[in-house]
Amino acid sequence: MNRGTGEQHLTFGLGKDLFAISIGHIREILQFESLTEVPLTPTYVRGVLNVRGAVVPVIDLSVRFGRAPTSVAKRTCVVILEVPAEDERVVLGVLVDQVNEVLELHQDAIGPAPTFGSSVRPDFVRGVAKRESGFTIVLDVAHVLSVAELAGLSGAH
Numbered sequence: 001m002n003r004g005t006g007e008q009h010l011t012f013g014l015g016k017d018l019f020a021i022s023i024g025h026i027r028e029i030l031q032f033e034s035l036t037e038v039p040l041t042p043t044y045v046r047g048v049l050n051v052r053g054a055v056v057p058v059i060d061l062s063v064r065f066g067r068a069p070t071s072v073a074k075r076t077c078v079v080i081l082e083v084p085a086e087d088e089r090v091v092l093g094v095l096v097d098q099v100n101e102v103l104e105l106h107q108d109a110i111g112p113a114p115t116f117g118s119s120v121r122p123d124f125v126r127g128v129a130k131r132e133s134g135f136t137i138v139l140d141v142a143h144v145l146s147v148a149e150l151a152g153l154s155g156a157h
Helices: 151-156
Strands: 007-014 017-022 026-031 045-051 054-060 077-085 088-096 098-105 125-131 134-139
Touching: 007 077, 007 088, 007 134, 017 098, 026 045, 045 088, 077 098, 098 134
Parallel strands: 017 134, 054 088
Antiparallel strands: 007 017, 007 098, 026 077, 045 054, 077 088, 125 134
């Protein structure tokens, strides 16, 4: 039985896996355009994008998860997010294979993160939602895109 209202999440694909992030972090979704590469940044930083005059670093989530870089295809998108960082919110983009849908997930539908067997670091995962079509990994944006951990981005702003 679901109690209260659910939280809306954007679901997206990376390879064969389905992920979700709370829409509270999302500013917009952009079709992939060319990025400007920035020398001497971590491998998961694909480059920067001009979003209405602001320079926004774009993180390849696939590389951040220790996988091969995302191959740009017709449905490749950049999801622009606001990420909490100490007393401010930092704008970052994440490169994903495709955006799927907005889904309402009730807290009781999200099980605990697996302690082993996942292809994603356990601290990146808020939980796993079981759906008719399989499992959706619910990401903890504050950990996946921890500004402190992504300290290599400071030269990209």
